[in-house]
Structures are given as structure tokens and as C-alpha cells.
Amino acid sequence: MVPEALFFSAILFVIGVVGVLTRRNAIIIFMCVELMLNAVNLSFIGFSRLYGASGQVFVIFVMSVAAAEAAVGLAIIIAIFRHHETVDLKNINLLKGWCSNCPWPNRVECIRLPAPSPSWCGCCRYCR
Amino acid sequence: MPNGFVYEFLFYLFGLTAIVSAAIFVTRRNAVAAALWLVNTMFCLAALYIMMDAQFVGAIQVLVYAGAIMVVFLFVVMLLNLGLPPSVADIKSKGARIIALVAGLAMLAELLVLARQKLPAELPWLPRETSVTTPITEPLFRTYLLPFEITSVLLLVAIVGAVVLAKRRS
Amino acid sequence: MNTYAALMLFQHAYDPQAPVHGAPWLWFSIIKILVVFTVLMVTIAYLTLAERKISAWIQDRHGPNRVGPRGLAQPLADGLKNIMKEETYPSAAYSPLFILAPVMSFIPALITFAVIPFAAPLPTPWGLVDMSIADLPVGFLYILAIASLGVYGIVLAGWSSNNKYALLGGLRSSAQMVSYEVSMGLAVVAVLLLSGNVSLSSIVASQVATGWYFFPLLIGFFLFLVAAFAETNRLPFDLPEAESELIAGYHTEYSSMKFSMFFIAEYSNMTTASARLTTLFFGGWAVPFWTTVDTAPWHWWKTVITLVCFMIKTGFFLFLYMWIRWTLPRFRYDQLMSVGWKVMLPIALCYLVVMAGAILALDAAGVAPSARFGDFVPTYWAILGVLNIVLAVLVFVVLDRGRLVSPASARVGPSELAELRAMATRGPAPAQGD
Numbered sequence: 001m002v003p004e005a006l007f008f009s010a011i012l013f014v015i016g017v018v019g020v021l022t023r024r025n026a027i028i029i030f031m032c033v034e035l036m037l038n039a040v041n042l043s044f045i046g047f048s049r050l051y052g053a054s055g056q057v058f059v060i061f062v063m064s065v066a067a068a069e070a071a072v073g074l075a076i077i078i079a080i081f082r083h084h085e086t087v088d089l090k091n092i093n094l095l096k097g098w099c100s101n102c103p104w105p106n107r108v109e110c111i112r113l114p115a116p117s118p119s120w121c122g123c124c125r126y127c128r
Numbered sequence: 129m130p131n132g133f134v135y136e137f138l139f140y141l142f143g144l145t146a147i148v149s150a151a152i153f154v155t156r157r158n159a160v161a162a163a164l165w166l167v168n169t170m171f172c173l174a175a176l177y178i179m180m181d182a183q184f185v186g187a188i189q190v191l192v193y194a195g196a197i198m199v200v201f202l203f204v205v206m207l208l209n210l211g212l213p214p215s216v217a218d219i220k221s222k223g224a225r226i227i228a229l230v231a232g233l234a235m236l237a238e239l240l241v242l243a244r245q246k247l248p249a250e251l252p253w254l255p256r257e258t259s260v261t262t263p264i265t266e267p268l269f270r271t272y273l274l275p276f277e278i279t280s281v282l283l284l285v286a287i288v289g290a291v292v293l294a295k296r297r298s
Numbered sequence: 299m300n301t302y303a304a305l306m307l308f309q310h311a312y313d314p315q316a317p318v319h320g321a322p323w324l325w326f327s328i329i330k331i332l333v334v335f336t337v338l339m340v341t342i343a344y345l346t347l348a349e350r351k352i353s354a355w356i357q358d359r360h361g362p363n364r365v366g367p368r369g370l371a372q373p374l375a376d377g378l379k380n381i382m383k384e385e386t387y388p389s390a391a392y393s394p395l396f397i398l399a400p401v402m403s404f405i406p407a408l409i410t411f412a413v414i415p416f417a418a419p420l421p422t423p424w425g426l427v428d429m430s431i432a433d434l435p436v437g438f439l440y441i442l443a444i445a446s447l448g449v450y451g452i453v454l455a456g457w458s459s460n461n462k463y464a465l466l467g468g469l470r471s472s473a474q475m476v477s478y479e480v481s482m483g484l485a486v487v488a489v490l491l492l493s494g495n496v497s498l499s500s501i502v503a504s505q506v507a508t509g510w511y512f513f514p515l516l517i518g519f520f521l522f523l524v525a526a527f528a529e530t531n532r533l534p535f536d537l538p539e540a541e542s543e544l545i546a547g548y549h550t551e552y553s554s555m556k557f558s559m560f561f562i563a564e565y566s567n568m569t570t571a572s573a574r575l576t577t578l579f580f581g582g583w584a585v586p587f588w589t590t591v592d593t594a595p596w597h598w599w600k601t602v603i604t605l606v607c608f609m610i611k612t613g614f615f616l617f618l619y620m621w622i623r624w625t626l627p628r629f630r631y632d633q634l635m636s637v638g639w640k641v642m643l644p645i646a647l648c649y650l651v652v653m654a655g656a657i658l659a660l661d662a663a664g665v666a667p668s669a670r671f672g673d674f675v676p677t678y679w680a681i682l683g684v685l686n687i688v689l690a691v692l693v694f695v696v697l698d699r700g701r702l703v704s705p706a707s708a709r710v711g712p713s714e715l716a717e718l719r720a721m722a723t724r725g726p727a728p729a730q731g732d
Contacts, residue, residue: 003247004143035166041189042173045185049181056264064283066193068283069286075290081208196446199446203469206468259494260436260497
């Protein structure tokens with residue numbers, strides 16, 4: 001049954017990757033990462049049928065890392081939500097210097113001004 | 129012992145259910161529904177673990193993933209009131225989708241090629257009488273004792289980090 | 299039944315003391331599932347009556363006494379009423395999950411009972427039948443895992459009703475159950491240290507051999523009891539459905555049979571939690587001071603006696619649940635969370651360290667190297683018990699000092715008294731922000 005388990009694991013992992021690449025909701029992306037971790041766990045368990053119980057130990061490590069990651073990641077999401085009032089990754093791009101609704105042609109040179117809403121960059125007259 | 133038609137049927141049933149639920153999960157726009165489909169995937173994976181003689185890990189999978197991590201996800205979704213689908217589409221642009229498709233197919237092909245490697249023979253099943261925790265305690269507390277202890281530090285760091293991040297500054 | 303199955307039934311009719319296997323095992327499993335499910339549902343129905351009778355007794359009333367002799371048919375009338383009532387669907391509810399939520403709280407509540415051994419094995423012509431539906435090797439972990447799923451039903455009911463009271467109830471419940479699960483798990487680790495196995499049948503077997511665990515693990519028992527109350531959302535931890543603030547919380551929008559399923563789930567959780575307490579700390583089906591009943595060779599009368607014993611013990615804990623419900627007021631929400639994280643969890647962690655150290659030291663000192671799995675060793679038992687009593691005194695008297703465990707009986711401090719007097723003379727202080 002090990003080849004089948006590895007097959008299921010590969011498909012689940014790819015579903016997780018595609019989810020991360022296509023979705024914009026930060027929480028769903030997070031869950032996709034959890035799905036990828038689960039897929040890896042499945043192959044670890046499969047390999048533990050062949051090479052002994054060390055695979056199961058790795059799964060326990062992966063689970064504790066996943067729990068730590070979920071705690072920190074969700075705290076980050078909550079902090080972002082407090083600031084931007086959205087978890088859409090499209091709007092979380094302050095390092096670019098402009099927001100996603102900014103149609104200003106020279107937006108690279110935008111200077112950050114006080115914005116009316118935290119999710120807007122306030123760099124030009126469209127966002128002000 | 130665990131061979132025969134019923135075993136194989138259940139194995140494929142749980143595996144395919146896991147894949148179908150995962151596929152439904154990535155396509156849901158409603159975050160709560162998505163989380164529940166993911167929980168279903170995790171259940172099926174727990175069943176697969178148990179069917180591959182990893183009973184302890186199977187129980188821990190339900191306990192940690194379905195019972196704790198996903199509950200926290202749901203909790204956050206409800207706390208931020210993100211449950212109902214947003215008005216704008218949640219999917220990235222066409223270019224991103226094409227890139228995702230190509231990347232996904234390439235990765236799938238690679239993983240399937242890797243999965244077709246010749247594998248050694250399976251180990252025998254543990255006798256029914258042994259305690260389920262016995263086989264993993266040996267590697268966990270001897271071979272991997274240092275990583276195990278470092279995990280606890282990692283969890284501590286995560287707790288501190290989560291508290292600091294989520295704390296409301298007054 | 300076809301001829302092959304009939305042949306299979308008689309093929310194993312040789313050793314009544316060996317475990318049953320093959321086709322008879324399947325038949326016995328099906329019979330056990332049906333019987334246990336029926337008994338559990340009838341018990342739950344009559345628990346609702348018992349709850350009302352006990353509340354009436356505590357409050358000096360009569361309780362339900364109109365339907366049937368002394369009100370004994372009241373559960374039937376209630377069930378009929380719930381089935382006949384109109385099902386309401388709030389227009390703003392998210393209907394798939396609104397319908398799924400009662401089911402998701404109902405099923406985990408019922409299937410936890412599957413691993414609990416409720417009597418001594420029954421010898422039949424086809425072999426020895428285990429008196430638990432499935433004696434899983436992961437035993438207790440299965441219970442923890444399934445119990446942690448009960449939260450989904452409540453959370454989803456709260457969210458999908460699209461009602462702010464229901465949502466608050468759901469949020470409270472998820473936070474509460476996740477917090478108390480941790481202390482519950484840690485409290486049980488001490489039991490697993492003593493028994494050396496996670497399967498419930500071996501936990502019972504080792505208690506039969508070495509004595510019940512509530513004495514050497516007194517604080518563990520207390521922590522588990524409190525966590526069990528919190529897990530089942532019963533008073534004093536019933537904040538998810540606090541009637542006075544949240545108008546019944548997560549099931550505000552539910553009516554008729556869907557409401558009834560939440561109700562059944564609550565009572566079923568109570569029953570399972572009582573059975574768990576019995577199994578982990580009070581010897582499961584073991585009869586006290588009568589070792590011949592608890593050990594092989596098995597007879598049908600041993601099964602009957604141990605079953606009755608299990609029912610009495612579980613019944614006692616069910617009574618305790620009701621007794622406490624009609625005696626104690628509910629916690630405030632911040633008190634609940636601070637008890638969970640700042641009191642229960644540190645105590646459980648310290649307790650685990652102390653007990654593990656004590657067991658290791660006793661083993662190393664050679665008091666009884668095989669006591670944990672072999673037979674009853676009085677010194678071993680007495681040392682662990684005395685250690686627990688000392689710890690209990692430390693926790694409840696020295697650390698607590700009348701702040702948390704006994705606030706109701708604690709004396710009011712002078713400053714508090716002055717404040718109360720001032721309040722009595724000039725009426726309640728105006729609320730902030732008025």
C-alpha cells in the first residue's frame with residue numbers, strides 16, 4: 001500500500017501548492033500550507049512502513065512545527081487585519097509604496113501621505 | 129494480516145476522499161466551508177495512518193490537526209468575521225492561475241516519477257498486544273532526543289511570538 | 299443467515315475462554331453496537347427526567363409528575379413534543395452548516411462511548427466477548443481526539459445561525475474547550491504513567507491488579523473532573539449557553555429536533571465523561587474488595603455484577619454533575635479563561651513533573667519495580683497517596699488561600715466590606731461612560 005500512499009501524498013501536495021499560488025485570502029493560503037504539511041506527513045508514514053518508526057517521529061515533529069506556525073501565522077493575520085481591515089493579500093503590499101487601487105502612472109515615485117483608510121496607500125489623489 | 133479486499137477498498141476510499149475533499153477545499157470561497165473540507169481531508173489522512181500501522185500518529189493527527197489547529201483557524205475566521213465570501217473574487221489573475229497550473233502539473237509529474245522508484249519490501253506489522261506508543265518512544269527519546277527538546281523551545285518561542293503579535297497596543 | 303455463516307458460527311465453538319474471532323466476532327460487534335446505542339439513548343432520555351427531578355429536590359419542588367406514574371413518561375412526552383414542533387430556518391442562516399451543526403455535535407458525543415469497557419468479558423460458546431464495542435489500542439487517545447471534535451458542532455451552530463448571541467456562544471465555547479482540553483490531557487498523562495498503556499482495557503486491568511487510581515492520583519482526578527465539567531459545557535462552566543447574557547448562546551436559533559440533538563449531545567457528553575472518570579480513576583467495572591469477580595475465569599454472572607458496578611459508579615458521577623449544576627453559580631468569562639490557563643494548566647504541568655519524578659524515584663529505590671503492572675504493593679500505594687495529599691494541601695490551602703477554590707465560603711476583606719456597605723447606602727455605582 002506504500003506506492004498508493006505516496007501517490008495520494010503527491011496529489012495532495014500539488015493541490016496545496018496550486019491553492020497557495022491561486023488564492024488571495026491569507027487564511028486560505030495558510031490552510032493550503034497545512035495541507036502541504038499533511039501531504040508530507042502521509043509520505044513519512046508511508047516510508048515508516050519501509051524503514052521503521054523514525055518516519056512517525058518526523059510526523060510528530062512536523063505536527064509541532066505546524067502548531068507553532070499556525071499560532072504565529074494567525075497572530076500575524078490578526079495584526080494585519082487590525083491594520084488593513086482585510087486579509088486579502090492584494091492589499092498587503094505597503095513595501096511597494098502604492099496600493100492596488102492606485103492608477104497613478106508614475107506610482108513608483110509615489111510618496112506615502114496620510115491615507116483616509118489604512119488599506120489605501122494615500123500616495124496620490126485617487127487614494128486621498 | 130491487513131490484506132485482502134476490504135482493506136484495499138477502504139484504503140482507496142479514504143485516499144480518494146482525502147483528494148476530493150482537498151480539491152473542494154481549495155475551490156471554496158467561503159472560508160468556513162473550506163476549513164471544514166480541510167478537516168475532512170485530515171480525517172481521511174488519520175484513517176490512512178491507522179491503516180498503515182501508525183495508530184498513535186493517527187490519533188494525534190485528529191487530536192492536533194482537526195481538534196486544535198483547525199479549531200483555531202475557525203476561531204480566527206469567526207473572530208475577524210471573514211466567514212462569508214468577499215464581494216470581489218478571491219482568485220488571482222489569469223496569469224497567476226496559468227502559472228499555478230503549469231507549476232502544479234510539473235510538480236505532480238516530478239513527484240509521480242519519484243514515487244515510481246523501486247521500493248524495498250514492507251516491514252511486518254506489529255503484534256496486536258504491543259502498546260501503540262512503544263515503537264515510537266525508542267527513536268523519539270533516544271535517537272532524536274535533542275530535536276525533541278528543541279521542539280519545545282520552538283513552541284515556547286511561538287507562544288511568546290503569538291502573544292506579542294496579537295496583543296493590542298494601547 | 300446463509301449456510302456458510304452458520305458453519306462459521308459453530309466452527310469456533312470450542313474454547314469459551316479464548317477471545318472470539320472470525321464471523322461471530324462481527325455478529326457480536328453488531329449486537330453490542332445496537333445494545334449500547336439503545337441503552338445510551340434511553341439513559342439520556344431518563345437523565346433529562348433525573349435532572350429535573352434532582353433540581354426539584356434541591357429546590358424543594360415536586361418536579362414533573364403529570365405524565366405517567368410519578369412523571370416517569372415525561373421523556374417520552376418531551377421527545378414527542380420535539381418531533382411535532384415546527385422546524386424554523388432563519389432566513390439569514392447559512393443553511394448547509396446550520397443543518398450539519400447539530401449532527402456534528404451529536405455524533406462525536408455518541409461515538410466516544412465505543413472504546414469504554416463497561417463490564418468484564420462475557421464467555422459464550424464462540425469465545426470470550428469483550429464488553430466494549432471496540433477495544434482500540436489507542437484507547438484513551440481516541441477519546442481525547444473525538445472529544446476535541448465536539449467543539450465543531452457548537453462553533454458551526456454559532457456561526458451559521460448568523461446571530462450575534464449565537465456567534466458569541468460559539469466563540470466562547472471554542473476558546474473554552476480548546477483551553478481545558480490541554481489540562482485534561484495533562485491530567486491523564488499521570489494515569490498513563492501508572493498503567494503503562496493507553497488502551498482502556500489495560501488501564502482497567504492494571505487497576506484491578508494494583509488498586510484504583512483515584513487515591514495515588516488524587517490531584518490528577520480533581521483536575522480531570524474540573525476539565526470534564528468544562529469540556530461538557532456544564533455549570534459552573536456553561537458560558538457558551540449562558541441564558542441570562544446570551545439567551546441560550548449557540549442554540550438560540552434552533553428549534554424542535556435540531557435543538558433536541560444539541561440537548562442529547564450534552565447529556566451524552568455527560569454520560570461519556572462520567573464513564574471516563576470511572577474508567578480512569580475508579581477502576582472501571584471493577585468491584586471493590588472482591589477480587590474473584592474481577593479476574594478470570596469469566597462467568598456470565600461476573601459480567602452482570604461488574605456491569606451493575608460500572609453503572610453505579612457512572613451514575614454517581616452523573617448525579618455529581620447535576621448536584622453541582624444546581625448548587626454552584628457560573629463563572630464570569632474572564633474568570634473561566636484565567637482558571638483554565640493560569641491555574642489548571644500550571645498545576646497540571648507541575649503535577650505531572652512531580653508524579654513522574656516520584657514514580658521514577660520509587661522504581662529506582664526498588665520499592666516495587668513491578669508494582670505498576672503486577673500486583674498491589676501497599677508501600678508504593680501509600681507513598682504516592684501521601685504525596686498527593688501533601689500536594690492537595692499545598693494547592694488548596696497554601697497556594698489558594700481562599701481566593702479561587704473556596705471564594706464562596708471565604709471571608710470578605712475589610713476594604714471589600716466597606717465598599718459593599720457604601721454601595722448599600724447610596725445604591726449601585728453609576729456604570730462607566732454614562
